[in-house]
Amino acid sequence: MLSGPKPEWLTFDCYGTLIQWDEGLLAAVDAILANHPGSNVEPQTLIRVYDKYEHALEAERPHRSFRSVAGEGLRLAMQELKLACSPNDVEVLTGTISRMPPFPEVVSALGLLKAQGFKLCIISNTDDDIIAGNVAQLGGHIDRVITAQQAGAYKPARQIFDFAHNALGVGRGDIVHICASPHLDLAAARDLGFQCIWIDRGTGRKPLPDYAPDAVFPTLDRVPPFLASTVWN
Structure with a gap:
């Protein structure tokens, strides 16, 4: 379960989480x-x-x-x-x-998260020009995009997450990261200590044996009601 104050930002992996x-x-x-x-x-x-x-x-x-x-x-x-x-x-x-589309439920789920007052940021292992075509399909809900190109490093390296947290002006305890990748994003959550929701889309990717995410859902549309029901400190 999640803990702490309600975060200002939610961060997302892009490919496999938002994009097909x-x-x-x-x-x-x-x-x-x-x-x-x-x-x-x-x-x-x-x-x-x-x-x-x-x-x-x-x-x-x-x-x-x-x-x-x-x-x-x-x-x-x-x-x-x-x-x-x-x-x-x-x-x-x-x-x-760049032309890969979002999963069917993603745009509406992002809209619901925005309506709950969260700011939304993508942290992705890609280049700015490549991801631009994907972000354009996300309904205008994304507030910030941070790429490996900007950070000079790829997930799961600490460098890209430190770059993202510094850019957003938040600490690791002040965000919730939402992702589908066990060996990139969940590994970073384990090693850096930020809260994480795993979107397990049934691809066969297995969770890490030594880490349990704070919540697991099969699709992104399960996240808005979960966060709406979370009691923040």
Whole structure:
């Protein structure tokens, strides 16, 4: 359960929490593989190998843009799977991200949270220009967007969350973070000690064995009534 005073800000992971990342990534990979007729690589295999390289590249220093990370991650994944990666393949991937839509309940849920008096901020592992297309689909409810590009670091690194909290002018105890990613956002909540609501959309991603979020819901529309019923100190 949540505790403390009512927070001024709610922060959100974007992709997978607000935006249909898995569905959009699968569509992008299907389109990429369609450009390689004769390949017997399954879309989920390419996604799995791509994820491996993406997360490894995000942890490297110096920081590089997500557009660069995504392109290099795709190239390395396709190389491992014996596929030639073209600039068009990279553009299919990076160009698809901005057009990925929100989950059906998200815009109305964000509106309800705004009506409850919360300010809403996204903290996302992406670039400003990529996420702009996604934020434009969120009904004008988002007050602030903080990206890995601005912070010079990717989740779950402490740096991006410290950057966000400083930018918002709040302490870790003064926000509630809402996310769908166990190994990025929940790991940071465990290590940094901020309150966190996990949106478990049934993707098969497992919670961390040594951390329990403050609340778990299957969809975002369960969050407004939960917060409305929370007794703040």
